[in-house]
Amino acid sequence: MKLRVGIDVGGTFTDVTAFDEDAGTLVAVRKYVSDATRPAAVMEDITRDLAADFGADSVTLILHGSTAALNTILEGKGVRVGLITTRGFRDVYEIGRQWRGEEVFNIFAPAPKMLLSRDRIHEVRERLDASGNVIERIDEAEVAEAARRLVAQGVEAVAVCFLFAYANPAHEKAAANIIRAIAPDLYVSLSHEVNPEWREYERTAATVANAYIGPPVSRYLRELENQSQQRFPLARSLMMKSDGGAASARMLARTPIETVMSGPVAGVIGGRYLGDIKSIDNVITFDIGGTSSDMAVLPGQPLFKSEFSVARHPLRTHTVDIETIGAGGGSIASVDLGALKVGPDSAGADPGPACYDRGGVEPTLTDALVVLGHLSPTALLDGAMPISQAKAQSAVTSRVARPLGLTPAEAAWGILTVLVTNVTMAMRTITIERGYDPREFTLIAFGGMGPTIAGRIIAELGIGRILVPRDPGTFSAFGMLVTDVHQTRSLTRITRLDAANPAELEKTFAAMEEAALAELLQEKFSRERLTTLRSAGMRYRGQSYEVSVPVSRLQTDEDIAGLAKHFHEAHQRRYGHMAASESVEIVNFQVTAVGQIPKPQFHELAATVQSQAPHSHEIRAAYFGPVNATGVPVFRRSTLSPGMMIDGPAIIEEKTSTVVLYPGQRGRIDGYLNIEIEPIGKP
Numbered sequence: 282m283k284l285r286v287g288i289d290v291g292g293t294f295t296d297v298t299a300f301d302e303d304a305g306t307l308v309a310v311r312k313y314v315s316d317a318t319r320p321a322a323v324m325e326d327i328t329r330d331l332a333a334d335f336g337a338d339s340v341t342l343i344l345h346g347s348t349a350a351l352n353t354i355l356e357g358k359g360v361r362v363g364l365i366t367t368r369g370f371r372d373v374y375e376i377g378r379q380w381r382g383e384e385v386f387n388i389f390a391p392a393p394k395m396l397l398s399r400d401r402i403h404e405v406r407e408r409l410d411a412s413g414n415v416i417e418r419i420d421e422a423e424v425a426e427a428a429r430r431l432v433a434q435g436v437e438a439v440a441v442c443f444l445f446a447y448a449n450p451a452h453e454k455a456a457a458n459i460i461r462a463i464a465p466d467l468y469v470s471l472s473h474e475v476n477p478e479w480r481e482y483e484r485t486a487a488t489v490a491n492a493y494i495g496p497p498v499s500r501y502l503r504e505l506e507n508q509s510q511q512r513f514p515l516a517r518s519l520m521m522k523s524d525g526g527a528a529s530a531r532m533l534a535r536t537p538i539e540t541v542m543s544g545p546v547a548g549v550i551g552g553r554y555l556g557d558i559k560s561i562d563n564v565i566t567f568d569i570g571g572t573s574s575d576m577a578v579l580p581g582q583p584l585f586k587s588e589f590s591v592a593r594h595p596l597r598t599h600t601v602d603i604e605t606i607g608a609g610g611g612s613i614a615s616v617d618l619g620a621l622k623v624g625p626d627s628a629g630a631d632p633g634p635a636c637y638d639r640g641g642v643e644p645t646l647t648d649a650l651v652v653l654g655h656l657s658p659t660a661l662l663d664g665a666m667p668i669s670q671a672k673a674q675s676a677v678t679s680r681v682a683r684p685l686g687l688t689p690a691e692a693a694w695g696i697l698t699v700l701v702t703n704v705t706m707a708m709r710t711i712t713i714e715r716g717y718d719p720r721e722f723t724l725i726a727f728g729g730m731g732p733t734i735a736g737r738i739i740a741e742l743g744i745g746r747i748l749v750p751r752d753p754g755t756f757s758a759f760g761m762l763v764t765d766v767h768q769t770r771s772l773t774r775i776t777r778l779d780a781a782n783p784a785e786l787e788k789t790f791a792a793m794e795e796a797a798l799a800e801l802l803q804e805k806f807s808r809e810r811l812t813t814l815r816s817a818g819m820r821y822r823g824q825s826y827e828v829s830v831p832v833s834r835l836q837t838d839e840d841i842a843g844l845a846k847h848f849h850e851a852h853q854r855r856y857g858h859m860a861a862s863e864s865v866e867i868v869n870f871q872v873t874a875v876g877q878i879p880k881p882q883f884h885e886l887a888a889t890v891q892s893q894a895p896h897s898h899e900i901r902a903a904y905f906g907p908v909n910a911t912g913v914p915v916f917r918r919s920t921l922s923p924g925m926m927i928d929g930p931a932i933i934e935e936k937t938s939t940v941v942l943y944p945g946q947r948g949r950i951d952g953y954l955n956i957e958i959e960p961i962g963k964p
Contacts, residue, residue, distance in 0.1 A: 282339045284308070285881075286516075287761030288327060289544060290347040291315055293571030293611060293629060294729070295323045296755035296937075299331065300762050300881050302341075307759075307881075309334070310752045312937060320349055321504045328512035340513040342878070344761035346521040346547045349501045350494050350540045354591050359493035360437035360468070362397050365427050365456060366485070367444040368404040374485045375399060377595075393486070394593045396493045401434055403427035405456070413449030421459055428460045428467075438468035438492035442485045447477040447773050468495040474535050476597045478818075478869050479773040483588060487597040491538040498537035502530040519766060523600035525550050525583060526767020526875070529804060538598050541591065544757065545575040546601045551760025552725040553579055555750055558883065558953065563722040564748075565712070567738065568757065569730035572627040574608040574704050577601060578711045578722070585829060587818075599769055599871075606707045610634065610647040610730045614677075614696045616684040623699040635676035638669040644680045646700055646730065648673035649693035654903035654913070655733060655941050657934060690904040698906075701734055705741040712742070716854060719744050727756035729938050736929070736943040736958065747958035754937025766876035768800045771869055777822070778845055778865045786835045789870055790815050797874035806876040818869030819848045821860055827868045828852050885952035888924025895925045905930055908944055918956075925950045928961060 283303050289296040299309035309331070316322045331340060353359050364374065377393050384390035405427055407419035431439055439460055446453045450473035457469050470492035476484045502520055506529070509518040519527040523542035533539060545568065552566035556579065568575040577583065584602040588595065607625020611634055614623045623646065628634050632641035634648050636658075650656040651673040658668040674689055682692035712719045719742040726735035732749045739747055750756050770793040776786070794813045801811055818827035828851045832844060845865050853859040897914035904910075910930045918935035926949045927933070929942030933956065940956055942948050947961045 282308075282335060284331075284335055284340045285342045285344070285762050286331065286340055287344050287547070287758040288324070288346070289547060289755070289758040289761065290320060290323065290345065290349070291544060291570055291757075293609075293633070294754075295327070296758040297327055297331075298752070298755050298758040298762060299335070299340075302879065302881075305882055305884075307752070310755050310937065312754065320347070320352075321501055321508065324505060324508045328508055332512050337513055338515055340516045343509045343513065343516050343518045344521060344527055344764065345505055345519070346544045346757060346761055347501070347505075347540065348544045350498045350537055350543065351591065353494045353497055354490065354541070354594055358497065359396065360496050361401075361435055362438045362440060362489060362492045363401040363403070363431035363434065363436040364397060364440045364442065364485070364489055364492075365403050365405060365424065365431075365460075366442050367408060368406050370444060370481070371399070371402050371404050373481050374402065374489060377482055377486075391593060393590070393595050396489050396594065401431065401436060403430060407443055407452045409443070409445040409449050409452065411445055411448065413445060415449075415451075419452040419455055421455065424456045424459045425463060428463045432464050432467070436467070438470060438495050440470045440472075440485075440488040440492040442472040442481075442488045444481065446471075446473045447479065447484070450474075450477075468492060468499070470495055471535070475538060476771075477773070478587075478597070478771055480597070483595060483597040486595045487538060490594055490596055491536060495537055498540065499530075499534050502533060502537065502540075506530040521547050521761055521764065522767060523598060524585065524767055524769060524873070525601050525764060526769075526873070527761070527764050528766060528768065532768065532800065532804070538596065541596060541598065542600045542603060545573075545603050545605065547760035547764065548575065548727060548757040549577045549579070549583055549601050549603060549760070550764050551750075551756050552577075552727075553583060554760070554763040554880070555725060555748070555955070556723070559748070559951075559955075561723050561748075563717075565708070565719070565722045565724050565744070567708075567724050567726045567731050567735060568728040569704075569734065570609050570728045571611040571633075572607065572609045572629060573605050574707070575603050575605050576704075576708055576711060577603045578715070578717055580717060587829075599771075602711075604707050604711045606703060608646075608700050608703050610645065612646050612700060613643045614645065614649065614681055614699075615643070616681060619685075621681065621685065621695050621699055623696055624703065634673070636668045636670065636673035638667070638672050642676060642680075644673075644676040644696065646696060648676050649696035650730075650733060652677050652689050652693035652904075653697065654901055655932065656939055657899075657901075657915070657932075690909070694904060694906055697734065697737070701737045701741065704734075705738060708738065708742060716857060723748050725750065727753035727938070729754045732938050732940040732956075734941070736941055736946055739958075740943070745959060747956075749940050749956040749958065751954050752935070752937050753940075754935075763880050765878050766801060766804060766806070768797045768874045768876075769871065770794075770797045770874075771871045773869050774867070776867045778819075778841060778867060781841055781867070783835045783837055783841055786841075786867075790832070790835070790872060793870060793872040794874065797872050801874050801876045804876060810877045812875045812877065814873045814875060816871045816873075817844070817867045818871065819844075819851075819865060819867050821852075822864040822866050828855055829871075883953055886923045886954070887952065888922075895921055895927060897931075901932065903930060903932065905944055910944070921950045921954075921956075923950050923952045923954065
């Protein structure tokens with residue numbers, strides 16, 4: 282047996298999938314309760330169980346996804362950090378940007394948070410020009426003095442961000458050597474490693490954030506890797522990155538900021554893989570877990586972004602474009618000044634929703650769904666995690682129904698409606714507001730709650746089809762099984778396209794490819810399994826921000842003209858207009874080296890005539906707003922086979938999630954055992 286294991290460490294549950302590469306089948310799908318106080322502790326149980334069931338020599342590859350980096354920032358649990366920067370630029374981090382995004386008209390809008398105070402920012406004499414030429418050599422004595430002062434201030438990590446270091450990292454490397462000689466235990470974060478691109482504030486903020494999370498996240502990654510290798514000596518251990526690839530703990534030791542979106546991105550990669558299997562180009566991935574909703578629009582390939590914010594901390598790192606809101610199964614419902622509010626606060630795993638009977642008293646979405654009859658008190662984890670219907674009823678009644686003068690069912694329906702509205706608004710942002718018609722997309726719903734509420738989402742947005750994969754509650758862990766190893770290189774070099782030499786551009790990309798491929802060769806990939814992807818951050822001359830454009834080989838002037846054409850088209854899609862007569866320039870060059878990992882292959886099963894009439898195992902009363910259905914059939918997903926069709930209202934239960942078919946919807950089991958949900962009567 283040759284197993285590939287995906288492990289998604291979430292805030293409430295940790296999901297595990299194990300795929301037998303020889304047999305081509307999933308051999309284990311499991312959920313474990315996460316321990317927020319000891320994020321790596323659950324790995325002890327997982328690796329012990331896998332070793333006991335399959336043997337220590339059976340596992341060859343383990344891929345992790347984790348919210349460790351994200352939670353370190355959200356919870357403010359990073360280390361005390363200091364910053365060394367170029368003389369005269371001490372206040373770059375505090376001044377920030379004038380731009381206030383969506384709060385541009387709010388004069389009381391809070392400023393971005395700083396992860397260190399001004400007294401821990403020290404300047405040194407050194408200076409490069411924009412091309413990386415040395416204007417003033419680095420003053421090594423000042424660097425040493427700054428390092429000693431920071432040590433005296435009790436810092437555990439130092440960020441180094443010098444002006445134009447992305448063009449020439451020599452001064453930052455020299456500073457790092459001095460700091461490590463004085464204080465070998467200090468974690469050192471260098472801007473040319475974290476974000477070698479222009480924009481001084483964003484680069485500084487990213488470098489500081491990387492230093493802030495560096496020690497705890499690096500320890501966490503090493504601990505995961507050590508636990509995996511102790512149990513499974515033949516296995517390689519990799520961590521999901523925000524860009525949808527994976528990397529080893531060694532590769533991420535200096536840039537753990539690359540894992541901030543590690544957990545959510547795996548579901549997007551899995552969704553793209555499932556769409557490819559089904560020959561569906563346009564998909565929206567929709568993942569609802571215990572604390573958040575993560576959604577991404579994929580018009581073909583995933584979209585990417587390089588800047589985002591976490592808890593008012595600006596971050597600059599390459600990541601799949603995912604919209605996240607505080608809406609999940611643990612989202613707490615409350616009445617504030619007579620209005621019903623749901624989220625973003627969450628009951629988490631401890632104490633969890635009231636129905637978990639672990640001391641929680643606040644009503645959550647999970648409690649509301651139990652009251653509505655959409656969730657069974659005995660179905661979660663096949664009954665391994667019992668649900669208290671009485672506790673759910675009591676919480677919803679006392680905290681929502683009674684204050685609003687509603688019945689418990691009406692109050693629970695209101696909780697669901699508010700959460701669905703929040704999700705729908707976020708989904709409009711990533712589709713309609715960006716020029717995508719949701720009617721042209723298929724919604725891939727997964728996570729513990731995604732398939733449960735997706736039926737209401739498509740009605741609000743006009744989406745014509747839902748696709749619920751097998752084992753949706755652990756689908757993000759499955760997504761890790763279909764990812765590749767990525768190593769990315771970027772470089773800022775502003776180049777006018779109308780004056781560019783194709784050979785020079787090709788030389789720049791080739792040098793970056795060589796460096797990225799060399800990193801993957803150290804990870805023991807064979808050369809035939811390595812490929813590279815090129816892109817360029819491009820803009821009209823005079824613009825402030827760039828649009829990422831894929832780049833092929835650049836050998837002739839016609840290739841340059843083709844690149845300009847692709848940029849105009851990308852600008853039109855992103856902003857709704859283009860200016861074909863304007864001068865175009867490349868700002869950032871980017872190369873991603875990809876170490877390809879063989880993907881699981883699934884075979885489509887044929888439908889049988891006998892499979893057209895599924896049998897329910899239970900009849901239950903369930904509430905659907907104005908429709909209070911008393912005879913809703915409940916099916917076990919494990920008994921359904923290809924070709925079966927179920928008309929709503931109906932409920933389909935399985936170990937990791939529950940699928941709810943609303944009135945007027947029909948579910949069909951396809952050849953891969955996914956559930957396709959469409960409106961009844963749709964041609």
